[in-house]
């Protein structure tokens with residue numbers, strides 16, 4: 001039994017009962033936790049805004065037998081830009097789903113906490129929310145051990161810095177020599193030099209520089225396609241939330 005304090009991002013809020021909320025909270029010290037917020041959906045509840053999805057708040061939590069309850073919460077940043085634009089809201093909800101699936105509960109995870117903070121700040125102002133989300137998603141996968149191997153040819157070991165051939169099924173990459181290509185199993189795609197360089201940037205850049213890049217349309221589109229396929233293959237799950245964006249266009 002303990003009272004704890006933690007700053008955290010609300011990744012998901014689910015209604016329970018008449019007026020309560022169950023929130024998925026990403027904290028720096030305690031990782032991803034689930035907490036009940038009693039009465040948080042009442043219009044006059046002090047928890048109404050601070051436990052709303054995407055909010056960053058300062059929480060006082062009660063922890064007992066593996067369950068958390070919100071005692072109080074002070075709103076730091078509501079990220080209103082994500083609520084006021086349906087396109088951005090869908091992007092953020094998708095990213096939250098990937099974070100929740102990719103992180104293990106109750107393990108301290110400062111890197112993921114910081115990535116979420118940088119990503120939602122970027123998304124809040126982004127002119128290209130879809131590119132922002134795929135950048136953040138590829139970075140999360142890389143940080144959690146699912147980095148696409150694009151640095152060296154998987155067969156001859158040569159450093160790669162132009163276009164490459166990539167197989168999702170075997171998560172392997174080949175240089176363009178015919179000998180190495182013949183060893184690459186499964187359906188292959190040809191990643192342009194620009195796309196491969198962009199993916200390397202996303203997996204390696206210091207966090208404050210993660211979103212500081214510009215790409216031509218072809219690279220943007222191939223990057224997004226790569227990110228979608230890599231996510232599906234690695235998580236063995238089809239994510240459908242972003243399909244809603246097509247109906248909005």
Ligand SMILES: [Zn+2]
Nearest residue numbers: 153156175180
């Ligand atoms: Zn090779």
